[in-house]
Structures are given as structure tokens and as C-alpha cells.
Amino acid sequence: MPESYYPDIKTLDLFAGLTDERFAQLMRGSYVQNFPPHVELITEGDPANFLHIILSGAVELFASWNGRETSMAAIRPISTFILAATIKDARYLMSARTLDKSRLVLIPSQDVRNLFDEDQGFARAIVTELAQCYRSTIKSQKDLKLRTSLERLANYLLRQQARAGTTPDFELPFEKRKLASFLGMTPENLSRAFKGLKPYGVVVDGSRIAITDRAELEAFARPCALIDDYST
Amino acid sequence: MPESYYPDIKTLDLFAGLTDERFAQLMRGSYVQNFPPHVELITEGDPANFLHIILSGAVELFASWNGRETSMAAIRPISTFILAATIKDARYLMSARTLDKSRLVLIPSQDVRNLFDEDQGFARAIVTELAQCYRSTIKSQKDLKLRTSLERLANYLLRQQARAGTTPDFELPFEKRKLASFLGMTPENLSRAFKGLKPYGVVVDGSRIAITDRAELEAFARPCALIDDYST
């Protein structure tokens, strides 16, 4: 793969501690590929032959059962996804598809496992990344089991606004039907949930959301570090 | 701690590859403690000072928010719990309490992290264990988002019966109210769910469950490896 991508990939915590030599060796066996939107990259149940890294665009992880489908997570640059299956040399538990036009790096899983055994620092980084992902899903599970859909939406909006910066309004990062699935509800229910948050200062204009009174919304949503803080 | 416990603890995959010397050193800094039932061992939000191992008894992991509480998992011997917080040197995301009288090993988190950096095989084992836990929570999340409560119960019963062996009946491993919380429903709803499974050959007698026609129940529950197989 072209060396021009190296700096971007190096920004990942996962690779930060590698020597240039080892990093270059890992990249030599890897591919960079571009994909149009709405392409299925991974199908759940397939063996995990590659560790995937998203350089640009957006990827959705989703899962299916018995004719139903649900959004599990959205992945944005620059990060890896489905690390656990790569490490365990197991089958993917989730499918993945591009949301937008995206550029991905594919690293053969065997190379990742080899490097893990050779490089102590890399092993440490893998574990940290894995622990991070693990804790994120625990938070997500707490969110699902302890909150109603209205509360989940309220807290989601608070998190998004915090990410957007200091402005009181922001753009939803994907279409509402995806958001609904991500939050564990139907699109119709999401529509009504937005209206239900109107009394707490949530103003909706298409995919643009404004939170006019953060304190008011927080009083309802009761965000907490052990569920909503994705950095720890 | 007494050396008499060493063989039991050594049965854990996590420690299987350690030299006797390193293992003994790790154990030297650790404690064994006995606890009565219904004792809170860990409170969510606390710093993760110890890696916990359960030698006998049973432990429940649970989480709270805004006055509500939910069961996240049940841990049985011999296994570790809350490994991710130990590795990340972070705060616990879940609380833990004994369900029965239990014996636990507490290993200082710092010792685990040190050993991780020293011993390649141990690092590999930690990663495998972590990846396993991660994948289990993904499965659990798919279970929650893709299935109704009746389907979750049906699949849970099928899993339990498979674990119990060849007999068509088995004992629920904990009280029904816990099971309800674990499955993400109320005790009342669970009661009705059991009755709802009667047409598929589920016979309930107190905490004893019999599945009279596995094929019939499977036709309804539609168990699948990517959700219900906890070994991969």
C-alpha cells in the first residue's frame, strides 16, 4: 500500500508505539480500498480474515436475526473495528456496511496476531483498545436496560452536542431511521420521541437539532459518567 | 495466601501458561476471602484496585441508574470478573454482589498490569479472555435488541438445558426475579412469559424447568450460534 497513508494510520493509539520498521512491515501486507456508500464490507458469521481500519467516511455495524436487523454502532475515522474477532481468530458477530463513500485499510488478521506476539508495546495497545471497546458496549447495554427510549434519545442528544463543541445546535450524523435503530426503537417512535423532548428545549429542523436549554434537558436526561462518558 | 488454592486457580486459562515462579509471585500479593450471601463486593464508580476471581459460590454483576437497577451477568467458578477496568486502571462500570456464600481471590490490579508487561504468554491470555468477554456482551446486546422477551426466555431455557446435560429438565440457577432482571423484564412479565411458552412444551415447577419437546421450542426460539453459543 502507498506510504502516503502511513501518517494517518500512525495517529491510531494502536500503532503509535511501533517502530517504523515493524509498522512498515505490517503495512506491506495490507491493502487500502475505496468503497461507495451502502456496500456490505463484512457479513456476520464470516471468518475474521482482516482487521479493518476506517480512514475516511463512515461505517455502520449491524446485526440480524430472524429477519430483523438492528444498528449496533457507527464507526468514524480514524479507528479500527471488529478487533475481537481478529484476535480470537473467530467469526464476525456483526456485519458492516459503508454509510458514506469510505476508505479502508485491511490488515491480514494473522499479521496482527504475529505482531502481537513479537511486540510488547503493541500487545499493550491492543489490550487497551479492546478493553475500551468492551467498556463501551457495557455502557451501551446499561443505556438499553436502564433507560426508556425517551431517556436514551435525550442523553444521545446531549452527547452529540458536547461533541459538536460550544454551539447549541448540531447536525445528526446519520439519517433518523438509523438513529432509531441505533437507539433501539422504530422510526415512528423516534419521531414521537423528538416531539416528547420539545418541552425540555429540543428543537428539531430536519437533521439539525438545537438544545435551547441544556440544564433543562439534563434535568430530564440525567446523564452520568458511567454510561455517557465514552472517553473513560 | 495458602498454597492449597493454587491448583484451582491454575485451572483458569488466564494463568495456565505462567511459570510456577511467576504464578507464585502473583499469588503472594493476593488474598483469599470468604463472603456470605448478598454482600456487595464492588460498587460501580470505584477505582479498580483488584482483579477478582471467583473460586466457589456465585456473583452477580449489576448496574444502577436513577433509582433503577438491572442484572448484567452472573459469574460462576472458576472465572475472573471485571478484567477490563483492571487493565485500563479505570473505574468499575458495574457493581458486584455475592448471590451465595462465595470464596474469592483478589489480585492487586497493579500486579496484573506488571505481569502483563513482563510475560508474553500472560499478555496473550489476557487478550483472549478480554476478547471473549467483549464478544459475550455483543451477543447479549443482540439478544436484547433483536428479540422479544418471550424469545429471550425461550433461548435462555434452551441454553440452560444444553448446559445441564442430557436430561430434559434442570434447575434455574437463581431466583426468578434475578432471571427477569437479567433478561430485561419485570418479574410479573417473566411469570407470564413462562405461561406463554407452555404451548411449546415448557413445564414449570417452582425453579425446576422441563422442556418436553426441544424441537418444538427451538422452532419458536430459533437459537443461533452468533447469539447463543457462548463458547466461540
Add this chain to the structure above:
DNA sequence: CGCAGCCTTGACAAATGTCAACAAACGTGG
């Protein structure tokens, strides 16, 4: 301009939660 897909809304149905009452099981102390 017209089609296709997404979002919204209303009416309705199903699933799930809540509250209250009561029965059954359990543990404790007499």
C-alpha cells in the same frame, strides 16, 4: 417533472410495566 425514499402523523394493536392482592416458600427464633 416525476419517481423513490425518508419522515411524519394518525389510528390501532401488541408488548411491557405498574399496582394491588394473595398464595406459597423460606428462614428465624421461640
Add this chain to the structure above:
DNA sequence: CCACGTTTGTTGACATTTGTCAAGGCTGCG
């Protein structure tokens, strides 16, 4: 060993939440 009180499980009636179906409006794109 029994009596008592506490806890758990069950059931019914009802409220709330959430999902389903159908229709219509809006938007973006060919």
C-alpha cells in the same frame, strides 16, 4: 418442631410504552 414474619412468585386489572400499518407530505435526484 412449630409459629411467625418476610420474601418471592403469581395473578388480575389497568396504564404506559412501544410497535404496526397505512396514508400523505417533503425532499432530492435523475
